[in-house]
Amino acid sequence: MSEPLIRTEGLTKRFRSGGGLFSRERVMTAVRDVTLEIARGEVLGVVGESGCGKSTLARLILRLIETTEGSVVFDGTELTALPPTALRAMRKRMAMVFQDPYSSLDPRFTLAEVLAEPFRVQGHDLPNDAVPAMLAAVGLPEALATSYPHQLSGGQRQRVGIARALALHPDLVVLDEPTASLDVSIQAQIIALLADLRDKMGLTYLFISHDLGLVRYFCDRIVVMYLGSVVEVLPNTQAAPRHPYTDALMRSGFAPDPARRREIVPLGGEIPSPFALPAGCAFATRCAFASDRCRRERPPLSQGLSHPVACFHPL
Amino acid sequence: MSAWPAPLRALRWPVGGIAGAWLIVIVAAALFAPLISPYAYDAQALKEAYGSASAAHWLGTDEFGRDLLTRLMYGARTSLSVSAIAISLSVACGMVLGAAAAWFGGPFDRTVMVVVDLTWSFPEILIALILVAIIGPGTTGTMIAIAVAYLAQFTRLTRAQIMTLKGETFIEAARSLGAGNTHILLRHLLPNAFAPVLVAAMLATGDAIILEATLGFFGLGAQPPVPSWGGMMSAGSALVFKAPWIIVFPGLAVAATVLAINLYGDALIAELDIRSKLRGAG
Numbered sequence: 001m002s003e004p005l006i007r008t009e010g011l012t013k014r015f016r017s018g019g020g021l022f023s024r025e026r027v028m029t030a031v032r033d034v035t036l037e038i039a040r041g042e043v044l045g046v047v048g049e050s051g052c053g054k055s056t057l058a059r060l061i062l063r064l065i066e067t068t069e070g071s072v073v074f075d076g077t078e079l080t081a082l083p084p085t086a087l088r089a090m091r092k093r094m095a096m097v098f099q100d101p102y103s104s105l106d107p108r109f110t111l112a113e114v115l116a117e118p119f120r121v122q123g124h125d126l127p128n129d130a131v132p133a134m135l136a137a138v139g140l141p142e143a144l145a146t147s148y149p150h151q152l153s154g155g156q157r158q159r160v161g162i163a164r165a166l167a168l169h170p171d172l173v174v175l176d177e178p179t180a181s182l183d184v185s186i187q188a189q190i191i192a193l194l195a196d197l198r199d200k201m202g203l204t205y206l207f208i209s210h211d212l213g214l215v216r217y218f219c220d221r222i223v224v225m226y227l228g229s230v231v232e233v234l235p236n237t238q239a240a241p242r243h244p245y246t247d248a249l250m251r252s253g254f255a256p257d258p259a260r261r262r263e264i265v266p267l268g269g270e271i272p273s274p275f276a277l278p279a280g281c282a283f284a285t286r287c288a289f290a291s292d293r294c295r296r297e298r299p300p301l302s303q304g305l306s307h308p309v310a311c312f313h314p315l
Numbered sequence: 316m317s318a319w320p321a322p323l324r325a326l327r328w329p330v331g332g333i334a335g336a337w338l339i340v341i342v343a344a345a346l347f348a349p350l351i352s353p354y355a356y357d358a359q360a361l362k363e364a365y366g367s368a369s370a371a372h373w374l375g376t377d378e379f380g381r382d383l384l385t386r387l388m389y390g391a392r393t394s395l396s397v398s399a400i401a402i403s404l405s406v407a408c409g410m411v412l413g414a415a416a417a418w419f420g421g422p423f424d425r426t427v428m429v430v431v432d433l434t435w436s437f438p439e440i441l442i443a444l445i446l447v448a449i450i451g452p453g454t455t456g457t458m459i460a461i462a463v464a465y466l467a468q469f470t471r472l473t474r475a476q477i478m479t480l481k482g483e484t485f486i487e488a489a490r491s492l493g494a495g496n497t498h499i500l501l502r503h504l505l506p507n508a509f510a511p512v513l514v515a516a517m518l519a520t521g522d523a524i525i526l527e528a529t530l531g532f533f534g535l536g537a538q539p540p541v542p543s544w545g546g547m548m549s550a551g552s553a554l555v556f557k558a559p560w561i562i563v564f565p566g567l568a569v570a571a572t573v574l575a576i577n578l579y580g581d582a583l584i585a586e587l588d589i590r591s592k593l594r595g596a597g
Contacts, residue, residue, distance in 0.1 A: 062491060064487060064490060064491055088493040088494075088495060089493065090493075091491065091492060091493035092492075092493060094491075095491065095492070096488070096491045098484050098487070098488060099484075100484055103483050103484040103485060104484040104485055104487075104488050105485055105488075106485045106489075106503055106507070107507070108506050108507060117489065117492060117494070118492045118493075120498075121489070121492050121493050121494040121495070121498055122492070122493055161488075164488070164492070
């Protein structure tokens, strides 16, 4: 197997809050001990409910926030130790598309200025035909170049966000719930556009989403996160879940076909606080199969099964 | 239409237009006073003292027989220039301090805010008196006193703007492209913080005219015979029954100008507010 584009090792992020005159310092673990690889040309999906640390993981991989422990290797370069100037230069090889297309564009920039910014901050000359070509590549009319973001629809803005991310032909694009704040019909268009651009430009995607159905449609491999940890890595979209949490996630999806409607059993129990993670498996408080061992010890991401699963009682 | 800058678009509003027209008249009178005023501001004609409105003196004369219209025009020169320069100074210092405080945070932020809040807690009259004691009476002291009086407001406003903007996704997006601190501060943060500060500065100029008149009333601003609206009202206050026009006309000038600035400022707020446009479009 060739060298992966991204490899993380024991990636951990803890946020500290309080600790001033009036409150005790509290430590929140947002991402705990994440080790994963992204192969070139792959679409790796990351799913999990809100607050499970998937967006934090994305920002750690791009080093938009600093890691507490662990390492991120991008194409052979250790990112966590890179000096600021080298990191800024490295950023032309990795890009991000943000969840909220309304706040991810500066309201005072025209689209032409938004699309020129990647060239500008990297000190590259902006070719004359670059802005029209970038707009065309994401299916927007050239005439919009002089428009401001507030004159555009959500879907159009997200297309601008994608064009900006791809401006300098990056290797890796992190998509942080790029369709979560769009209408369903627009979501499909954006996903089709992303698939098309990946084929044309040979991109590698890290696709963050809470929508397992969408991830199964779009991604090659799927990482399932729960409370900051990876609980399962599905090697393809057809693989049957082995972790009880992944299984519950899949069962909670609505089927579009009324004949296939079934009863949805909601997960009981409470999510533990990320300020006080349990000693054992984080999912044990809500798991039907949990034993005493689950509550005492943290199950490692085992490699012995058909694919990596962090569970003592895999399905 | 939208190609016009917001300050011009604000004139298209009915109230904004009338207010703007008055401001243009006052500013023109101040700028061109030496050319268009009927008399010299210190030309005394003691025989015509305490004269009411007449063909020769449209607004009457004061206790030395000086033409009130002429003195009002020169007074506008003093009041407007002192207020505008003081507020510009205050905005410039406030934006630098506020942006630096928000950007660096931590102990620097706390120190700046404590010092700035201290300036807020001193009465302006006291600051003006101290400055008069140090540098002598005149408009410089008044300007600095007014600038100090408004410093906290602009520092706090800029700081709050930058703090909010720092958390916006487009800042993170710029960083993800490889933008450095200078680019983010100069191209994203300050331009976005500027519009609210501009409106606040506009409205503060109205308040500053009143403050300048107050300081002038106590004899702290421009020194006689140079007229200021506050100084003219001070002289007229002793003669309010004998020659009420001496105090009424400068009073009206202050009131009308401050009102016009506030009304025009309201129109400008409506024109500059990107978010309200966004609501209209969505």
